[in-house]
Amino acid sequence: MPDRLPEPSVRHILGGMKRIAMTRPPLPALPMSGGCHCGAVRYAITARPLAVNACHCDDCKRLAGGPFGLYLHVAKEALEISGGARDTFRRTGGSGNAIRIERCAACGTRMWHLPDVAPDLVILCAGTLDDSRWAIPTSHIFVEFAAADAAAAEDALAVEGFQTTRAAIWERFSEIYR
Numbered sequence: 001m002p003d004r005l006p007e008p009s010v011r012h013i014l015g016g017m018k019r020i021a022m023t024r025p026p027l028p029a030l031p032m033s034g035g036c037h038c039g040a041v042r043y044a045i046t047a048r049p050l051a052v053n054a055c056h057c058d059d060c061k062r063l064a065g066g067p068f069g070l071y072l073h074v075a076k077e078a079l080e081i082s083g084g085a086r087d088t089f090r091r092t093g094g095s096g097n098a099i100r101i102e103r104c105a106a107c108g109t110r111m112w113h114l115p116d117v118a119p120d121l122v123i124l125c126a127g128t129l130d131d132s133r134w135a136i137p138t139s140h141i142f143v144e145f146a147a148a149d150a151a152a153a154e155d156a157l158a159v160e161g162f163q164t165t166r167a168a169i170w171e172r173f174s175e176i177y178r
């Protein structure tokens, strides 16, 4: 892990991002369940996620209404959706790639992003899990836009912009959860 930082366990890095030492909770048993606020849209994740990624870009802040977006990368075939009509909002990211954002049509909860460039991947909003307490980012991107009190686990990948690849983000998750 080349960017793993030595002692002290809390120190400033890019854009105010600090590193904190922690013992990560184990991955929950599968399937993991989740859903929207009103309960109309429900889902189950039937295979290990590929990543827990935090994005600190301004778009994710707006979409989340909070300091960053927190996402599970999930293979599309591992996401079983039940019930509930969904609305789709289509947007073009900073990379120029289009994504579809799906929300519950009844309550507006943002459920997941579907990137055109990765049709087998679901970028699932981690706060919709029935239990998201374990979901501590294994990677952080766009950290130069992170809030002044933002913190990353010391074993997490942290990069400015998207100066990495999806493969590297997934590899870090695999290294952390062997």
Ligand SMILES: [Zn+2]
Residues within 6 Å of the ligand: 036, 037, 038, 039, 040, 041, 104, 105, 106, 107, 108, 109
């Ligand atoms: Zn709903």
Ligand SMILES: [Zn+2]
Residues within 6 Å of the ligand: 055, 056, 057, 058, 059, 060, 061, 069, 142
């Ligand atoms: Zn973002």
